Amino acid sequence: MSDSALRPMTVPEFRQARAAGRKLAVVTAYDFTAAIIADAAAVDCILVGDSLGMVVQGHATSLPVTLAEMVYHTRMVARGSKRALIVADLPFGSYQESPARAVRSAVKLLKAGAGAVKLEGGVRMAEAIAACTRADIPVMAHIGLTPQSVYRMGGFKVQRDADALLEDALAVERAGAFSVVVEGVPAELGAKLTKAVTIPTIGIGAGPDCDGQVLVWHDLLGLYDGLRPKFVKRYAELGALAKAALEEYCREVRAGSFPAAEHSFK
Numbered sequence: 110m111s112d113s114a115l116r117p118m119t120v121p122e123f124r125q126a127r128a129a130g131r132k133l134a135v136v137t138a139y140d141f142t143a144a145i146i147a148d149a150a151a152v153d154c155i156l157v158g159d160s161l162g163m164v165v166q167g168h169a170t171s172l173p174v175t176l177a178e179m180v181y182h183t184r185m186v187a188r189g190s191k192r193a194l195i196v197a198d199l200p201f202g203s204y205q206e207s208p209a210r211a212v213r214s215a216v217k218l219l220k221a222g223a224g225a226v227k228l229e230g231g232v233r234m235a236e237a238i239a240a241c242t243r244a245d246i247p248v249m250a251h252i253g254l255t256p257q258s259v260y261r262m263g264g265f266k267v268q269r270d271a272d273a274l275l276e277d278a279l280a281v282e283r284a285g286a287f288s289v290v291v292e293g294v295p296a297e298l299g300a301k302l303t304k305a306v307t308i309p310t311i312g313i314g315a316g317p318d319c320d321g322q323v324l325v326w327h328d329l330l331g332l333y334d335g336l337r338p339k340f341v342k343r344y345a346e347l348g349a350l351a352k353a354a355l356e357e358y359c360r361e362v363r364a365g366s367f368p369a370a371e372h373s374f375k
């Protein structure tokens with residue numbers, strides 16, 4: 110077993126992956142069992158994303174998610190994961206007001222077991238990123254299509270303003286972010302942003318030239334049909350498998366063939 114299999118990936122190791130030309134595989138997870146599976150698959154980083162507002166809680170956006178809920182899910186993931194870097198999302202309303210508020214909220218996520226936090230916004234969040242970094246809280250930034258800005262953006266829309274995005278990428282790097290998620294931009298722009306910074310870019314709908322990729326657990330595994338964005342690749346159809354298994358269970362219970370002798374105590 111390699112050394113890195115025995116302890117969590119560190120923030121410096123995450124950064125060094127880019128220099129070494131090693132692509133980073135990031136996936137969201139929201140509970141203990143999912144974290145164990147992600148760890149066993151050797152993902153580099155588990156993102157406890159506020160996408161849980163949609164795929165776990167059933168909301169239309171991530172906006173209703175609270176900091177207390179993020180703390181709850183981060184604790185569960187931290188109990189299941191031993192080797193991935195755990196990054197927890199700062200939810201809407203927990204950091205935008207002031208850099209001091211951002212630090213206070215981020216501290217709660219680190220105490221819950223995260224190794225870093227993620228927040229959305231470029232130039233306008235640079236001060237919050239700098240304040241967290243000064244407080245020894247590693248920050249993954251998130252630019253491009255930022256889902257918490259859904260009302261300002263008028264929907265989940267591909268972002269194409271290359272100059273503004275370049276400024277955002279440079280601002281979060283200058284502020285101290287150790288990495289940046291780039292979401293929902295044309296592939297050529299994803300490549301341009303990746304060239305412009307020295308920190309790892311983690312793409313989602315940002316083309317193949319980012320330093321790593323992130324997908325939402327339920328999308329990757331075919332568990333969620335609510336939205337099917339173009340950038341999602343479904344690596345399994347677990348939703349359909351689960352439905353078939355449950356149908357068989359119902360049939361057997363109704364037919365009286367479950368439980369059989371081997372499932373019964375003598």
Ligand code: KIV
Nearest residue numbers: 137158159160290323
């Ligand atoms: O909340 C989330 O899952 C995210 C990823 C999609 C990047 O922010």
